[in-house]
Amino acid sequence: MSENSINPAERLKLGPREGITYPLMVKYCGNCSMPIEYCEYYPEYEKCKAWLEKNLPEQFERVKLEEETGDGVDDDKKRQKRGGKGLMKIKKKEEVTKRITLSRAPRGKKKSVTVVTGLHTFEIDLKVAAKFFGTKFACGSSVTGEDEIVIQGDVKDDLFDVIPDKWPEIDVDLIEDLGDQKR
Numbered sequence: 001m002s003e004n005s006i007n008p009a010e011r012l013k014l015g016p017r018e019g020i021t022y023p024l025m026v027k028y029c030g031n032c033s034m035p036i037e038y039c040e041y042y043p044e045y046e047k048c049k050a051w052l053e054k055n056l057p058e059q060f061e062r063v064k065l066e067e068e069t070g071d072g073v074d075d076d077k078k079r080q081k082r083g084g085k086g087l088m089k090i091k092k093k094e095e096v097t098k099r100i101t102l103s104r105a106p107r108g109k110k111k112s113v114t115v116v117t118g119l120h121t122f123e124i125d126l127k128v129a130a131k132f133f134g135t136k137f138a139c140g141s142s143v144t145g146e147d148e149i150v151i152q153g154d155v156k157d158d159l160f161d162v163i164p165d166k167w168p169e170i171d172v173d174l175i176e177d178l179g180d181q182k183r
């Protein structure tokens with residue numbers, strides 16, 4: 001009997017075909033000696049697959065295809081990976097750039113004021129800071145903007161020491177000298 005005598009629908013069917021006599025209905029695995037359908041329950045399934053690949057390549061291809069398309073253990077692994085690190089993102093608290101700027105501005109013909117900005121980025125109370133500067137330098141000091149303090153007098157150079165001394169969280173590298181600025 002030739003292959004051509006089987007109609008296409010019949011040929012696609014798995015298992016024994018009508019009119020064909022199979023000498024062996026069940027194929028046994030050379031590794032675990034079980035019918036190959038049961039190999040996947042055998043602890044050394046990998047060895048079974050190796051045997052299958054070598055001795056029954058057609059069966060091996062079918063097993064491989066089932067593993068790749070089936071919703072077995074592999075799919076669970078994928079799901080676990082998806083739920084992992086993606087949710088562990090740590091939210092950064094520091095959204096504002098922490099930076100102090102110091103500048104000097106002329107006041108009248110001979111005098112200068114010193115302008116301090118950025119203390120608020122370190123969550124420092126500006127009123128407290130202004131009062132501190134006033135006491136420290138024995139001069140007028142006041143909050144003049146949302147994050148700005150003006151000290152009466154040229155104390156810019158002193159502030160590079162005074163500020164990190166008073167607020168250790170402010171590293172001297174975070175203090176920028178803007179030089180002389182017109183106001």
Ligand SMILES: [Zn+2]
Binds near residue numbers: 042
């Ligand atoms: Zn086996």
